[in-house]
Amino acid sequence: MEIKNMQGISYRRDLCDFCGTCVAVCPHDAIELSENDLQITEKCTQCMNCVYICPVRALGGSDE
Ligand code: SF4
Numbered sequence: 001m002e003i004k005n006m007q008g009i010s011y012r013r014d015l016c017d018f019c020g021t022c023v024a025v026c027p028h029d030a031i032e033l034s035e036n037d038l039q040i041t042e043k044c045t046q047c048m049n050c051v052y053i054c055p056v057r058a059l060g061g062s063d064e
């Protein structure tokens with residue numbers, strides 16, 4: 001499995017279904033979602049909203 005780490009947030013594309021929920025809850029507009037990938041930009045403040053909301057647990061804190 002591939003885990004990408006961006007701004008202290010880990011992301012598993014194999015779990016992600018690109019639902020867009022994380023984008024909707026990010027207070028800093030830090031998540032860029034495309035058809036088949038997700039990027040977290042420097043605007044992220046590690047608030048963890050996206051980590052808690054992701055229904056398939058594709059996002060995690062840096063220690064996961
Ligand atoms: S909430 Fe989770 S499943 Fe939905 S787009 Fe974000 S990372 Fe992917």
Ligand code: SF4
Nearest residue numbers: 026044045047048050
């Ligand atoms: S941790 Fe917070 S600021 Fe960073 S991408 Fe997720 S919701 Fe946005």
